[in-house]
Every structure is written in structure tokens, then in C-alpha cells.
Amino acid sequence: MSIEALAMAGIDYEDSRIDVEEWKDGAIGEQPPPHLQVEDYHHDDHHEEDVIISNEEAWKMREIQMHNNELKAKMRLWAKAVASMNKNTCT
Numbered sequence: 001m002s003i004e005a006l007a008m009a010g011i012d013y014e015d016s017r018i019d020v021e022e023w024k025d026g027a028i029g030e031q032p033p034p035h036l037q038v039e040d041y042h043h044d045d046h047h048e049e050d051v052i053i054s055n056e057e058a059w060k061m062r063e064i065q066m067h068n069n070e071l072k073a074k075m076r077l078w079a080k081a082v083a084s085m086n087k088n089t090c091t
Contacts, residue, residue, distance in 0.1 A: 006018070
């Protein structure tokens, strides 16, 4: 078990009898595992187009939401005006 796993579990490394000096020297397995190393990250594996499309979609969604909020505000004003007119004609 790795020190990272112990830390996430809230267990003190001394309780598990792990020698930190051996761990630092690499005597206890390969630390950190290759899938956690930054050098293994390949930028080519991730498509920038996906990120740009996502940002554009997020921008469009914000624009739509702003438009919807403006439309709701106008409808409320209209409803108040109609209610006010009806109130004035009924009395």
C-alpha cells in the first residue's frame, strides 16, 4: 500500500511500518506509480477542439439564460400591467 493511500484513509504511515527513507530511495516499489506521474501526461491525447467547443457551448448557454431571464422580466412587467388595467376597469 502506498503512503498516499494511507494518507487518504487517514492512517499514520508509522502504524503501517513503512520506512520513509526506504520509500524515498525507491526501495519500496515504484513511487509514484507511472499513471500518477506528470511526465506520462500526453497533451496530444486530449483534443483542444473539445475544450473550445465546450467553452463555446457554455457561452451560448449563458447567453440563452440571460435572454430567458430578460424575457421573464418583460413577461412579469406585462402581467403586472395587465393586472393593473383589469383592476382599473373592474372598479
